[in-house]
Amino acid sequence: NGLSFTGNFVKNAGRRSVYMHSVNYNTTPSSPSIIANNMIAGGIQNGTVGDGMYLNFVKHLGIYHNSVLLDNAASGYAFAVTTLQSRFLDVRNNSFTYLGGGNGYAMAIGASIQDYTSDYNNLYSNGKLARTGNTDRLTLTDLSGGYNAAGPLDLNSISQNPMYQSNTDLHLNVASPLITNEVPMIAAVTTDFDGQNRQAMTAIGADEVNVGPRVASSDLDVNVYPNPFRTELKVAIKGAEGMVQLTLVDMMGRRIFSQQVDAANLITLQPQVQLSEGVYMLQVTHNGTTSQYRVVKQ
Structure with a gap:
């Protein structure tokens, strides 16, 4: 059976909150292992360098509906995946946020990673938005313009402050842009961090907030x-x-x-x-x- 890392809450960890190395379960790109509905919150204790979710030498992973906030590391990544050997990764519907106030990134991708999909995410940073290989991507337009063998990234993603309850409670306020900018539900993730059912158009990140019937537009x-x-x-x-x-x-x-x-x-x-x-x-x-x-x- 494949890996299922879901519904975990990690707060104020050390150097790296979640670190996975050499994960290659016997799954296929069409049926990946799942990393979903995790809340990774708060600061790195040494306050210098830190990463929220760091993946190295990993294959066949679906990374869906995670909420990651890195808020007091002077540098680091809310989400990072490295090395050419990392392949067949599907990264969708996540919220990756860096608020360290230093030389950090919401997302970083190593050089020449292949078979990598990233879309419908929220990437937000008060440092730098993203890094692909050795190139800084300061806007979503820079990121979606193309990246080596992976092709265009995050064509439908947003970059907005997620408006969490706090820096250590990543449940959403009802006015959060992660609710108003809904994304298509992923068939493998039908509930949220709290076990609440997701709607066909669902919130970005680990928390689904039902604030009444939702529509894309109104005639009123x-x-x-x-x-x-x-x-x-x-x-x-x-x-x-x-x-x-x-x-x-x-x-x-x-x-x-x-x-x-x-x-x-x-x-x-x-x-x-x-x-x-x-x-x-x-x-x-x-x-x-x-x-x-x-x-x-x-």
Whole structure:
């Protein structure tokens, strides 16, 4: 049987949080071993050089839906795979983040690696974005332009702050771009880190957040103002007939209040609970379609 390294939480490790060397299970490119739904969080203890997930001499691996954050190493890689002997790697739907503030990278790939697929990831760094061979790739455009035998990389990937709960808790806030930039679910990974079912279009990384029905677009024309607000929100909706459901949730996904209103009228929302200052999400649901709007309470 192949390797299955899934659902692990690694925090504040030493030189390398996850290190795999000479892994070549008797699997095939069409049925790889799986590294999925792992959360690798926090800093490297020596604060100098560190790596989140480091793979060397590995073959036939599917690396899916991992969330990796490296945040206090002066240099290193959130994700790295090295040597020509590493082949048949499928790297999709992961979030690799470097926030060390130094000479580090979200992702690094060794020279001339072949049979390597990388796409639908989130690569984010306050150092350098990626390194392929000896070449720094500072933007996704640089990375997708082609890389030796591997071909173009990360054509559908994004580069945004993942908005985790904290640097050691890699569950997502409901406004995270890893939710709003959904990716196709991988057949081998139907649940998330917590065992929650994934949707056909699912969040990037290890955490799936169900914040209500999701759609790629909405026919509604919704205007929410003032934003920021103090005591009340006004909601003007065009393109809807009948009743709509308005739901306000906080950044932990907790519902603050919900009510049905007539879309034909200008709607004034005055929450009957004391709201703390901060960011909330207003969900507007009509005929099974939900749109979300970021609002700020002052």
